[in-house]
Amino acid sequence: MKDFINNLYRNHSLIYKGLLFVSTTILIVYLFPKSGKFKYNFEKGKPWQSENLYAPFDFAIKKTAEEISAEKKVITDNSVLYFNVDETVVEKVREAYKNEFREVFHDSIFKKELPKIYDLGELIINELYAFGVLNENYDVSEESSVVILDGRVEKQKTVFSNLIKQDAVKETIDKLLIDNNLENLKTDFVSLFFDLVEPNLIFDKSFTERALKEELDKISYARGSIEKGTLIVSKGEVVEGDKFQKLNSLKSEYESQVWSKSNYIWVLFAYTLLVALALLMLLLFLRKYRVTVFENNTKVTFIFFNIFLMILITTLVINYNAKYIYVVPICILPLVFKAFFDARLGLFAHVITVLLLGFIVPNSYEYMFLQIIAGIVTILTVSELYKRANLFISVGQITLIYIVAYFAFFVIHEGTIETIKWETFIWFVLCGLATLFVQPLIYIYEKLFGLVSDVSLLELSDTNSKLLKELSNKAPGTFHHSLNVANLAESSANEIGANAMLVRVGALYHDIGKMKNPTYFTENQSTGINPHDELSSKESARIITDHVINGIEIAKKHNLPDRVIDFIRTHHGTSVVYYFYMKEKNDYEDVDKLEFSYPGPKPFSKETAILMMCDSIEAASKSLKEPTSTKIDAFVENIIDKQIEEGQFLNANITFKEIQSIKKVLKHKLANIYHLRIEYPE
Template identity: 80%
Template sequence: MNNLINKLYRNHALIYKGLLFVCTTFLIVYLFPKSGKFRYNFERGKPWQSENLYAPFDFAIKKSEEEIDSEKKNITENASLFFNVDNTIRTKVNNLYPNAFTKAFSETVPKPLLDTLFSAGKEIISDLYTFGVLSESYNFSGDRAVTLLDERVEKQNTLFVNLVGQNEITEIIDKILIKYDLSQYKTTFVSLFFDLIEPNLTFDKSFTDKVLQEELDKIAYARGSIERETLIVSKGEVVEGDKFQILKSLQSEYESQIWTKSNYYWVLFAYTLLVALALLMLLLFLRKYRTKVFENNTKVTFIFFNIFLMVFITTLVVNYNSKYIYVVPICILPLVFKAFFDARLGLFSHVITVLLLGSIVPNSYEYMFLQITAGIVTILTVSELYKRANLFISVGQITLIYIVAYFAFFVIHEGSVETIKWETFVWFILCGLATLFVQPLIYAYEKLFGLVSDVSLLELSDTNSKLLKELSNKAPGTFHHSLNVANLAEASANEIGANAMLVRVGALYHDIGKMKNPTYFTENQSTGINPHDELSSKESARIIIDHVIDGIEIARKNKLPDRVIDFIRTHHGTSVVYYFYMKEKEDFDEVESSDFSYPGPRPFSKETAILMMCDSIEAASKSLKEPTSTKIDAFVENIINKQIEDGQFLNANITFKEIQSIKKVLKHKLANIYHLRIEYPE
């Protein structure tokens, strides 16, 4: 049992990666659309590229969206409107009319005229309530059919134009009075009916909507059917009109049948295999080419999390409305990975993610071509992400690539630009703007996952930071030395294409451990007193060696990133404190070199190797007397060649050619420092 526990403990990192791999695979498969994939690709107006296609089963020909929308529009525009009638209102108005009429007209009016006026008023009431008076204004077409309901029972059918609105009462009064030649009494009648007439029609919206929905539900979504073994399309035949709609119907039927029948689990298993294969390729890439990343579970988690996040966001957008698919800023992925790792890992992860998204999005080939191209442009154009102008320029280039590629695809598909959807270009612009969100996203990731980007390195390179100010106050000579090393290291890194910002920051902080005992280091001994004179060689060597351990402790206390602490750990590698070692050998015959050796480790990257070279060269250059170009060349060659002989660069991925380039830079820089002229041959 103990052996099993010990074995699990020793392999806990691999077990974690396995669990992460399985969880990410199932989460992505869960997000995938619940349908199979039609095996044929076809486009409207293009020839059928595959063999003759016969119907594999009976299926209905589905109507196109345009046909269904047209039917819905026709039903909606011609659907009957339902109004409730209050019959008591008309009776009430007729009962109140005689008294109101008597009050409105004086007794001096001759009786024959009075009878005519009374009859005109009765006719006005009759005309107003023939169909009814509306309670409010409605913006319906006059030829819309109207059904009048009395207690929800159909009473009468008419057109909306026959219903009287509030603003039409005066017109009816005027019309009747003209008929009776009584226009001079218009003001009196208007005043009379202003208080008398009450609306008796109210629009029954809920019932109208219910009836409309019932009519819409009766729409047939299919027109005709295709029997099994019927020839659908021949090879080379242009796919258009009914052919296109039949193929779309077959595709829809095929996908729905595949996912709902007994082979559901087979399709699910197939999706799982594809996703697992893609993620496995990523893990194998990390293991073979990015070992340090692979061994760090936090970084592997970070990579898998970002891939899943992009799949999740894209799925949400596709489920909402697939026309917004290009608003999703997929290019944030290579940007983030390049900021924290490198361009090759960023591009590889981006391609894997786009391949996964190909199973989710419509027009998968077009989508993958655009996104992979945009990802390549992102990797090629975005450099020095901490410079804001670079990010804006790169985002502009990415957006332009999207627009150009989409335009080319559209022209290939449609054969013209007349029907191009210009709104898609707006989605690309929005995608570009969303990509600018990468800056705050990188900051958030740094805090969540403890990673370091060039933006953070730029902040750390500020010599006004608390730790570097403390170094300049406590150990001014060491601070000046660190600045010189930083300049040499940055120039060397630029020469061989290494991370110049990282190596500069590492150089600035590599000797912060000397703050603990600053006077024990020659660059800080301004009084001429050397405390080592009172110590043994072993004690002196121990103090010198301990500045590495002290530097690591100070760095951790000040929460410096591990990438920077690596420079503190490796800048002396496993080299020997040569001066005190030789001094000890003068006094004793047998001396253990391990007592005078730095704990290491040796440099394990180009950047840490560069720092070791530059640190040694800068420190030793102070001992040069009457330097010449020849002396400087020999000086640089001797120091770096000795480091190579000691095997200090065996773990660093740096080549002899790159070391030669670094030597050339250091010789040139030292010549400039000592203001030497080039020695021309006589």
């Protein structure tokens, strides 16, 4: 059991990567469509490129969206409106009319015509309530069919124009008075019925909508069927009209058919294999070509997280509306990876992501071609991301590539530009604008994952920063030394293609530990008093070597990135404080060399190795007396060869050829610094 636990502990990094690999694969497969995928590609108006296609099973020919929309419009326009009638209203109005009639029409004035006038009032009531009086005005067609319900039972059918609107009551009364030659009673009748007439029809909205839904549900989405084995399209035949609709119907049926449990599991298994294969290729690439990245679980997690994030965002956009697919700024991916790692890793991860997206996007070939070309342009054009102008120029170039490539594809598909969808170009412009979000995104990632980009390095290289100002005030000699080392290291890094910005920042901060005891270092001793004179060799050596530990503590206190702290740890490697070691050796025979050695570790990258060389050369160059070209060459050779003999560069991925190039740069720089001047007369 103990051995098993020990094995787990020793292999915890690989176990973590395995779990990350499996979980990312599952999450990506979860986002994929779980139906079958139609294996033929076809376009309207283009010849059928494959062999003769026969129906693999019986299927219905689906109507087009336009046909279904037209049918729905006809049904909606001719839908029946349902009104509930209140039968008690008519009787109430009649009763009120009897009571009010005598008050309005006195016997003495209308004695002879009183029966005729009364009957006219009854006629008006009958006319008004023949179909009913509406409780409000409705904005519907006059020809709309109407069904009047009495307790949910159909009472009568009519059209909407036969129903009396509120503002049409007076008009109805006037018409009947004119027809019966009693226009002189208009004012009396209008005033009489103004208070008597009540609406008895109320629109039943819920019943009407339910009836409309039932009618819409009866729409057939198919217009015929195709039997198994029927020829659908022949090779070379132009796909248009009915054939195009048949192919679309077959594709839709194939992709949306209900899968059995066994089929579903097979599809799921196949997707898992392909996704796992793609992610495995990425891991193998890291293992073979980016070992430092592979061994850092945080960085591997960061890469997998970004790939999954892009697939998730793209899936959400497709589920919302596939026409916005090109708004998703996929090119952020290579930009981010290039900022934190390098161009080759950025392009490789980008291609893997685009290949995975090919499973879920429409027109997958066109999409993948556009995105891979855009990714290549991103990698080729974006350099020095911390310069804002470079980012804007690159985004403009990426947007232009999108537009040109899409235009070319459209012309190939349609053979004309007359029907081109210009709004798609707007999506590309929006995609370009969204790509500019990479700057704040890089900042967020730096805080979340503890990574360092060139943007942060540029900020750290500012000599007006709080920490470097403190170094300048407390240890001015050390600060000046650091500036000189930074210049030498930057030139050396540029010569061999290393990260010049990183090594410059590392050089600026590598000696910040000397702030704790600045006067114990010769470059800060301006008074001629050496405090080491009062200390033993061991105590002096301990103070000198402790500036590494002190530097790490100060760096962590000021939240410097680990990549910068690595320079503080390694800039002396495991070398010996030679002056005090030899001094102790002169006094005592038995001397422990470890007590006079730096704690290490040794440099483990090109950049940290460059700093060790430049730091030693710059510090020791102060002891050169009457420097000449020959002395400088021998001086540089001796110091760096001694570091090689001590094995200080065994862990760094730096070659002898690169070391020779660095020596050449250092010799040239020192020759410029110590060049002989002519003696001017006083």
